[in-house]
Amino acid sequence: MQKRLQNYIPATSLSQVLSLLEHDNLVIKIKKERKTRHGDYMLLPNGKHQITINSNLNQYRFLITLIHEIAHFESYKTFGRFIKPHGVEWKRTFQRLMLPFLNPEVFPNNLLPLLAKHFRNPKASSDTDAPLALALKQFDEPSNKTFVFEVPLGSHFRLYNGRIFKMGKRRVKRFECVEVKTGKIYLFNPNAEVELINEENE
Structure with a gap:
């Protein structure tokens, strides 16, 4: 042990x-x-x-x-x-x-x-x-992950399961994001870790 x-x-x-x-x-x-x-x-x-x-x-x-x-x-x-x-x-x-x-x-x-x-x-x-x-x-190993609250409004991000979302406005404690494929709205915890999709990679 x-x-x-x-x-x-x-x-x-x-x-x-x-x-x-x-x-x-x-x-x-x-x-x-x-x-x-x-x-x-x-x-x-x-x-x-x-x-x-x-x-x-x-x-x-x-x-x-x-x-x-x-x-x-x-x-x-x-x-x-x-x-x-x-x-x-x-x-x-x-x-x-x-x-x-x-x-x-x-x-x-x-x-x-x-x-x-x-x-x-x-x-x-x-x-x-x-x-x-x-x-x-700041003490983590370098990675391509970022927090939802750091994603710019209107930018796209990917979850670990591959689903892609568009960043929306903040509600009281969570962020309203749209799943690109379905158009459905989901609420995200500000500290959810996601992969930001750069424009050149889209």
Whole structure:
């Protein structure tokens, strides 16, 4: 476990993370990229608990995602199976587990104020926190992906499944975009990652 995790999280966080994982019935698996999630937690039929994390995450996003999923495990153990997945019990557990990591030995100084603000009321996904998501993205490997909120009005973009959309106006929290093939309107989260289609490539 130690050798596997040390390649994915900040070195200064390793010992504390390992202490959180000292459970005989908790299994950690590192998966190939999944487009719809960074990680997940589930109770397996054999009674063990499993956490999976995408292998392509940068070390800071990996750590946040791992603690997010450990918080699901801890809140299940403490409060039982009938709590809301991202309800108050999970939020408080996530805050408690994450607090020791929120220091400059683990995270870069430019991330700390954004993390402090985010963890006053953590959301189901850090991707819904636009400033934090953008700040975390700077540590990703270079790619052709961009956030929906960065796509210019009227430009075209492609989803991972190949569907092409035209960028529209912003509603209250989401962007109204038209699927080119069908003409149907869809609402997009500002932090959805898409591939911008340059004019010369259309």
